Amino acid sequence: MESGGMERGAAAGPAPVRFPFPYTPYRIQEQFMEALYDALEAGRVGIFESPTGTGKSLSLICGALSWLRDWEEKRRQEEGRLLALGPGGQDGLTPQQAQPDSADTAGQPDWVTAFVQKKEERDMVDRLKEEQIRRKKREDHLEKIRYNVCLKYAAKRKRCEEDEAKRLLQLSKEALSEGAGEGALDQLDHNEEELILAEYESDDEKKVVSGLEEDDDLEEEHVTKIYYCSRTHSQLSQFVREVQKSPFGKDTRLVTLGSRQNLCVNEEVRRLGALQLINDRCMEMQKNKHEKRSDEENEGKKRRVSRTVCPFYSYEQMQLLRDEVLVEVKDIEQLVSLGRETKACPYYGSRFAIPAAQLVVLPYQMLLHEPTRNAAGIKLKDQVVIIDEAHNLIDTITCIHSAEVSGSQLCCAHSQLLQYMERYRKHLKAKNLMYIKQILYLLEKFVAMLGGNVNQNPGCQAVSQTGTVLKSINDFLFQSQTDNINLFKVQRYCEKSLISRKLFGFVERYGGPASAVKTNKENQRLAGLQNFLLTLQQGSDKEAGAPQNPPMEAEHDQLRTASPLMQIEGFLSALTNANQDGRVILNRQGTVGQSSLKFLLLNPAVHFAKVVEECRAVIIAGGTMQPVADFREELLCCAGVDPARIVEFSCGHVIPPENILPIILCSGPSNQQLEFTYQTRDLPQMMDETGRILCNLCNVIPGGVVCFFPSYEYEKQVYGHWEKTGLLSRLAAKKKIFQEPKKANQVEQVLVEYAKCIKRCSQTGGQMTGALLLSVVGGKMSEGINFSDDLGRCVIMVGMPYPNIRSPELQEKMTWLDKTMPRAAGHAPSRVLIENLCMKAVNQSIGRAIRHQKDFASVLLLDHRYARPAIFNKLPQWIRERTQVKPAFGSAFAELRKFHRGRLDAL
DSSP, X not given: OOEEOOOOOOTTOSSOOOEEOSSOOOHHHHHHHHHHHHXXXXXXXXXXXXXXXXXXXXXXXXXXXXXHHXXXXXXXXXXXXXXXXXXXXXXXXXXXXXXXXXXXXXXXXXXXXXXXXXXXXXXXXXXXXXXXXXXHHHHHHHHHHHHOHHHHHHHHHHHHHHHHHHHHHHHHHHHHHTTTTXXXXXXXXXXXXXXXXXXXXXXXXXXXXXXXXXXXXXXXXXXXXXXXXXXXXHHHHHHHHHHXXXXXXXXOOEEEOOOHHHHOOOHHHHTTOSHHHHHHHHXXXXXXXXXXXXXXXXXXXXXXXXXXXXXXXXXXXXXXXXXXXXHSOOOHHHHHHHHHHHTOOXXXXXXXXXXXXXXXXXXXXXXXXXXXHHHTTOOOTTOEEEEOSGGGHHHHHHHHTOEEEEHHHHHHHHHHHHHHHHHHGGGSOHHHHHHHHHHHHHHHHHHHHTTOOTTSOGGGOBOSSOEEEEEEHHHHHHHTTOTTSOHHHHHHHHHHHTHHHHHHHHHHHHSSTTOOOSOHHHHHHHHHHHHHHHHHHHHHHHHHOSOSSHHHHHHHHHHHHHOHHHHHHHHHHHTTSOGGGEEEEEEEESEEEEEEEEEEESOTHHHHHHXXXXXXEEEEEESOOOSOHHIXXXXXXXXXXXXXXXXXXXXXXXXXXXXXXXEEEOBOTTOOBOOOOTTTTTSHHHXXXXXHHHHHHHHHOOEEEEEEESOHHHHHHHHHHHHHHTHHHHHHHHEEEEEOOSSGGGHHHHHHHHHHHHHHHHHHOSSOOEEEEEEETTSSSSSSOOOOGGGGSEEEEESOOOOOTTOHHHHHHHHHHHHHSOOBTTBOHHHHHHHHHHHXXXXXXXXXXXXXXXXXXXXEEEOGGGGSHHHHTTSOHHXXXXXXXXXXXXXXXXXXXXXXXXXXHHO
16 A cells, blocks of 8 residues: 655644555645645644545545544543543642632632632543443444454344244234234224324423333444535445445444435335335334233233334344445445345444444535434534535525425325314324324315315416516415414424324225225225325326326325325425525415425525534535535524634646647627527527537547537527528538437436447548547436546537526525625625525536546637626636637637647657
């Protein structure tokens, strides 16, 4: 293993920091790790930018874990020093030794002050001793597991014996209970009791015991750790693999957290598909386990129908899984395999590993959403948080805390809940009935706000006044006549009673065409529900039009019709935000079913504030973070972060300067000025000029050319125009043309064909020199797809992809910013927002081409407005410092031809 040995004075002390690294790092990686180490040591909030292809993940791992290693060592030394001094220390004063007539500045005698001080020291020493004993015990335990194969084998054998014992016991119980207990439940079908809501005790529900009261380690000390989060499951898995390959891979206690959807190993629960259904079923099975215990204690009482419990939710097995996770770094796939092998739940087993873990890898949502964070047992106090791929962090926080429900969902939930209440009225306690009636009232009033009647088919009710209206939360609640209902209590009731799960089970049982129930009266009533669901299903299918992704759409349909209350609970929760931080959007379209209510979060900083307040340090990192002003102003300063605590770091790229040629082109071959505004971009001469530019470039650029348009609609319009004028066939003579598909499940196929075509052309030669991919900014190709080497020798950006400022949501956000934020360099915050949204999208798209040190590509920005200083300065630094502004096409074309010929000769 080679180390990158930088010589520098760290903030921690005079000794230079050496960063273990799997190979000799680039200088920019050393600078990145040094800046990261300093930010963590000083407790800063850092915005770190390192372009893709510069080894950002490894720099984060080695920089952060080097700091953690040093910090742990310093803490051990400090503890050792304090413990060596012992209670009172060497120079400790006894009350008798102190001068009786002296006093401190606060008026206390010195001996009293000294006595209090020594007592505090003694208490701290005792606490340190306890922590040291616990830590030693844990480390010895993990070492034993790491090296003791016999122990693992014994645990596995014990599991097999327990499984066999459980199977025999179950067979015995079934044999004994045959024929017994029939008809024990008054007028309810067999197994139907689990649909009844349990008695709801009070609004201030006493804390539910989690079933793990046997564990002394639940109060285990949370060691100082790093929480690393990213957006997607695949990004997290990639990061864990990087840790495994790094010098820290063998001795870092790492745990990966995920959703039940990714970690559940109970096939019966996994089959439910939708995340909310999996969550509710899992929680219900846990509840069943606790109720089963109390049933066993009262065995002499009336027999109850047995409730399903999860066989993987075993305390002892989950403790074993926790230990296995801590002794060896595992990604999510390996964690799930281990869960299946050990018959232990990876979802809960991994959570038990959090206190002792040094590195916790988790998705954005789990860290940024406070209720999820608390439920997972994540404690941020004095810890380090690294948020990677954070270029869209503001949007992510906004989306996590926003919610939308359609008129169809509201009406469907009302009908289901009403049918449920009527069927089980005699079996429900008074408090349950009270809350169900409150929810029904809320649903009725929400539908009325969309101009509909909750008792009629939403697909057949036309909306008289269509359009979009925005209201404050208070205005919405007042106008819907729901301001007299305590939404916090209703939200807590939904959460504790699992009513949406019960309702889903009810609809599952009686909502399908194959169901049969006992009485004629019930038949008629439930047939009504069934027919109503059917009309809703048909209505929503018509509204949705042709599905883009059949399997996903099918799942959403199931969730929309069978379990709409789950979606509505999210909307009710959103309404509990502070009035000034969000808006309710009433979107009235065509019919009540097509209309919707949406909560829009305007101030994401309120949900980020607690993270930056509690943590020792927070690092926001990404490949393309420019422009960073919105992170600094809209997120950090609004969250109360002292500007002096914020540090920014941006490093260059590892490629030599001659390997990239960015050009801002101000006019085309026929001297037509390039300005793709909403007013001018549809003009035939603008579309013709774009086509001529592409034709010329395709003559001199080898391999793949990726051309980004501002929207799918504009790309389609330009393509149609080129077809008519014959320009498309001229283009197709040089490059095979591919278009980005709208459907996500077709992207992979298009990319494979695109890559095959480029490879074939490079091998065979001839007139065809590669392929041209027409893509869309913000689409599937502009993020997460790598156009390295021949796949992207040139990236072209047509116009400036400004967002649609006619959007009511964006207008509201702009108004809110202008009211709450100061003007920046004389510009209104709303204008800065629009420019930042545009340039973030541009930077994400043009960063697709350069992916490693030996890669090369040209970047062409087609619009003279890119040369304006306010826009130009928002390009990434490593692109900006190499960009040429070309007023005329001739000199730009000559430069491009020279660049690509020179690069090909160098290969």
